[in-house]
Amino acid sequence: MRVDEPTAVPLLGAFARIFSRPTVNDLAVAFEDHALTQVQLNLSALGLPTIPRGDELRRLDVAAIQRTFGLHGSTVWGVSATFNTAHPDPDVRKHDTADAARFIAALGDSGAVAATLCSGSRDPANMWGRHPDTASEAAWSDFRRSLDALLPSAEAAGVLLAIEPEPANTVSGTDRALRLIDELGPDADTIGFILDPANLIDGVAADDRRSTLERAFDALGDRAICVHAKDTVPWAQTLAGAGVVDYDLVGRLHAALPQPVPVVIQDASETEIDAVAALVRERVFAGAAA
Template identity: 45%
Template sequence: MTELGVFARVFPAGPAPAVARAIRGAGFTATQLNLSAVGRPTLDTGLTEDDAASIGTAFRDAGIRIWGVSGTFNAIHPDVEARRRGVDGCLAVVRRAGALGAEVVTLCTGTRDPANMWHAHPDNRSRAAWADLLRTLDPLLDAARTAGVRLGIEPEPGNVVADADTAARLFQHYGIDARHLAVVLDPANLLTVDTLPHQEAVLTEAFDVLGAHVAAVHAKDVVAAGYAASGCGGMDYPLVLRLHAGLPHPVPVIAQDLSAEDAPRVVRFLRDAERAAGSSR
């Protein structure tokens, strides 16, 4: 049975034990933690080893595995000083990830848009943007190697790593050091309402290209505008779960863009899709 997780920040922020119990009560057994969900800064430079261990223990005691922790900042921000601050904050999270129990620190590969790290910008495809991404990643990879964790790269259409092919290029660039990178594969990021009729071809190619590197699959849906929870758009989730089952190693499915009230339905929906995927194989 697939391990189902959810973004911790779906639930009201509060003490770690309360957040963990809410996640478990909704039917999930794993989480992608943003430290803001437990009342701390996302990039918490003041997080001690004991602080991190206490948070990790609270989640484990509730039956929740902290699969990953957010280290997101704009990795190619046009302001060099903003990038430096982001790297410093992310390094702090990487160093505490093990104490939290996390195996992956998730990143945003970034954009030249100075106001929103997820918004597309025409300069994202420039050589300078790619070079800045590598400069940002180099010290983070060194820290990940020391900490024994991986950095999670998510192909996002608004970011410099916009698609599966660009993510594959990043792994090729780093060679053996790419073992400290992982892919967070969000099928909805690779589709629009216009390309939904071709989703089987698009997603099959993405899973084929990146499958060996995938550490988690995100679950949301594809709608004309805005964001939607799984089951509220046009995504073929039996297809997604069938492709997920074909990965070379088991990885969690992490739900996002849902409300706390909708969380139990999302769990049921994903379980139903998993059963449908199994019956179609």
């Protein structure tokens, strides 16, 4: 999936919730002030539920949101539709899936490339929480039922469903992502992958991190639609030179992807965002081009 953006400008963005603001315009100004052009939008950044329901969904004007960001030089790359797709309670899962399907169907005018998902956990309190049963076939089957129910809404809206391999979720890494592609068959064209180097190397021995990232980018690169920028340690440590993720390697892998995709900063504070953005520009974009 090609992101239609001039390649002379780095496709660099951030999670919108880094900048909690009362209005869309205020949020768009924050992105403009920090020269960030790609927005991964969670409506919680505007004080709304991540997945709006009822009157909140009916009042939502996704086209106006995209226009407002456009006036300030950015674009809403993706919109969060995260919920626990593998929740252990089938009633919770059923209701949340139905709400998410309605929300995703309403994104047709958003201009977004993707609706971002969580592939779920058996932890009932935290969709990204670790739980021993998350690796079970039962959890995988429940995640698949949730995902399958969302596919028609995504196709109707013209957005991709973005899956991020995360170690505590059902799609825990490259092998599980490849399994999902194989199982979906033609429906795999409705999904794309977010590659997060910090997640991919979480728990991986230092000597194996390079090969782990190289394999992930090689195996999933043709379906990659975003790369996340964070570290396995807080950004303060990374900025002080004590980071774990090899961002020079990430820059080379990102540059080798068969299509241009945005790099979206995660887990930075608003006071750190300029320094983090400078690091990413230097080591991912400028470094790869050198």
